[in-house]
Amino acid sequence: MTVQTPRPATASEPPASAAPRRRAPRTLRGSRDPRKIIFIAVAAILVWQIAIPLAILLWGSVSDSRPGAGDFFSVTSFTLDNFARAVEGGRTTDVLINTTIFATGTTALAFVLGTYLAWVVERTNTPFRAFITIMMILRLILPGILTTISWIFLASPRVGTLNHWAMDIFGLSEPPLNIYSMAGMIWVEAMDILPLVFLLMGAALRSMDPSLEEASLVSGKGLLRTTSRITLPLILPAILATIILVLIRGIETFETPALIGIPAQKFTFVVEIWRQTSTTPTDFGLAAVYAVLILAFCSCLLWLYNRMTRHADMFAVISGKAFRPRRTDLGGMRWVTCGASMVIIMFSLGLPMIILLWASFYPPYRGFQPITMDAVPLLSWDNYREVLDNDLVQRAFVNSTFLGLTSATVTVLLITVVAWITVKTKIRGRKWLDHLAFAPIAIPAITMGVAFLWLYLTLPIPVYGTIWILLLLYIARFTAVAMRIMSASMTQVNDELHEAAEVAGASWLRSFRTVTMPLLRPGMLAAWIFVLVHAYRELSASLIVYSHGNEPIGVAIFDIWENGSYGLLSAFGILVVLALVFFSIVARVVSGRYGVKDE
Structure with missing residues (x-):
């Protein structure tokens, strides 16, 4: 009997028992892997949009040449005279004091009131909590310049209705x-x-496990001590993030310091930057110094936040165990908290909208009249008829609609790819890409505007004086928040779906378009509507780079205010608010139609 021995497998012939090797996805093989190419492309876009403008701004602060001059980049133009002129005469000290008082005071008041409303809605049984939330969301839509104008109509010593x-x-x-x-x-x-503040603190209070608070209360500690010793330390990162964001917002805001601060002789850095670039004689060097100073301060605030929250595990408030945030039963006091909340809403949203609506019906070119019964017969629709025929208003609506829709779409598509790289790949340098996309959160709007002004006045690219510089500016301005939204959405998408598509032979582009992006629709819609609404609200950065014929809505409202057409301005503002509400409702309907649903 002959015994057959198996022939040993050679390198070119696998054993019969070996499982067939899985073919590597096409997108991961050899030189056809597109991920590094995509990484280089989006990195180049972000560097051009964010890093290069800031670099030119920094150089401009130490150059004695104007942007666009032949010797601007010459080493011989280096000087510290701009900084020396900034500190001469003590004016910078006065501006610094005003900016500090304004930003810190705004932060303190907004944080207290916003955190109170968030606590009422998320952690108590106060009635009408849903109504409070809706009113705060509507208030977020209202452009800041309209708020400022409304309060001038309400509390001006000469024509204020409340006075x-x-x-x-x-x-x-x-x-x-x-x-x-x-x-x-x-x-x-x-x-x-x-x-x-309400939205940021509400999210933190909503996601916190109440077991530690309950343990404290059971052990005999009162509500006040439990809140100060347990609740507040657990949401410390949210508190720090909110305070720093509001501080940056207070430093960068333009509407209130310009419309109220200039008549009161209370100048801030933002107003000084605008004056140095928009009034004759211009001083671009001094404007660059002021922009660099507030950029450095805001960057220090962001660094401080990262430093204080670097041990993130110390603040973990969500465990693997299911929970529902505990609501405090306030008893009869719930009506007191409800009343206080309604008062805050009335001052924040009710009174500004009422006075704006009143002014929109007051006869055009007759100034502003406080709300009185004697003035009721004078009310008419004349302002609305005129605003629809006004060339500036028509241009502003067209420009802002184009800028809002285009910047929202481009920003979301760009940041979706960036989020995929930073969350779903292991490409070296992806963390730097994440930091670069998030950097604009620490760059005040007017600083970004000055940086883009210097960039396109210096480089021979025919963008300055067109609407395209505004579009590029808006894309750079809103990448930070879009990045956080899309990163959070990307982490919820399992890698197996994308890998399965690649194994089936789909290219990276096809799998990303047909698998990943449909799963990201809720996050993409949220980021899209955020960019759209804020593009309509934008003013301070636009004031630096806009040109005649390319005015967005914020600039148009500012121009109408300076011309004294208060009735026309108010009618325009009401139409802007209605347009923003309409866009928000449409986005909400679309989100409900195409978002991920529970079965």
Whole structure:
């Protein structure tokens, strides 16, 4: 009997028992892997949009040549004279003090009121919590310049409706309120930032496991001590993030310091930058110095936040065990908290909208009249008829619609790819890409505007004086928040689906387009509507780079205000608010139609 011995397998012939080798996906083989090419492309876009403008701005602050001059990049133009002129005469010290008081006061007031509303909605049984949330979201849509103008109509010493009522009711000889003061500036800006604090703190309170609070209460600690010793330390990262974001917002805001601060002689850095670049004689070097100073300060704030929260595990508030945030039963006090919340909403949203609506019906070119019964017969639709025929208004709506839709679409598509690289790949340098995309969160809007102004005045690219510079500016401005939204959405998508498509032979582009992007629709819609709404609201950066014929809505409202057409301005503002509400509702409907649903 002959025994057959198996022939040993050779290198070119696998054993019969070996499992067939899985073919590597086409997108991962050899030189056809597109990931590094995509990484290089998006990195180049972000460097051009963010890093290069800031680099030219930094050089401009130490150059004695104007942007666009032949010797601008010459080493011989290096000088520190711009910084020396900034500190001469003590003006920079006064501006620094005003900016510090304004930003810190705004932050303190907005944080207290916004956190109170967030606590009422998320952690108590106060009635009408859903109504409070809706009102805060609507308040977030209202452009800041309209808020400022509304409060001028309400609390101006000369024509303020609240002053008029107070003097009539109490027989006062002088108006009790003066909006043209530092206190007035802080109040108006706090009312504008309030919804941001509400949303940020509400999210933190909503996601916190209440077991530690319950243990503290069971052990005999009161509600006040539990809140101060347990709740607040656990949400410390959210508190720090909110405070720093609001501080940056207070430093970079333009509307309130310009419309209220200039008449009150309370100048901030943002106003000084605008004056040095928009009034004759211009001083680009001094404007660059002011822009660099506030950029450095905001960057330090962001670094401080990262430093204080570097041990993230110390603040973990969500465990693997299911939970529902505990609501405190306030008993009869729930009606007190409800009443206080309604008062805050009335000051933040109700009064500004009422006075804006009143002014929109007051006859055009007759200034502003406080709300009185004697003025009711004068009301008409004339402002709305005129605003629809106004060339500036028509251009502004067209420009802002184009800028909003285009910048939202381009930003979301770009950042979706960036988020995929930083979250789903192991490419070296992806963390730097994440930091670069998030960097604009620490760059004040007017600093970004000055940086783009210097960039396109210096380089021979025919963008300055066109609407395209505004589009590029908006894309750079809104990458940070879009990046956080898309990164959070990307982490929820399992890698197996994309890998399965690649194994089936789909290219990277096809699998990304047909598998990954449909799963990211809710996050993409959220980022898209955020960019769209804020593109309509944008003012301070646009004021630096816009040109005649390319005015967005914020610039158009500012121009109409300076011309004194208050009725036309108010009608325009009401139409802008209605347009933003319409876009938000459409986005919400689309999100509900195409978002991920539970079965």
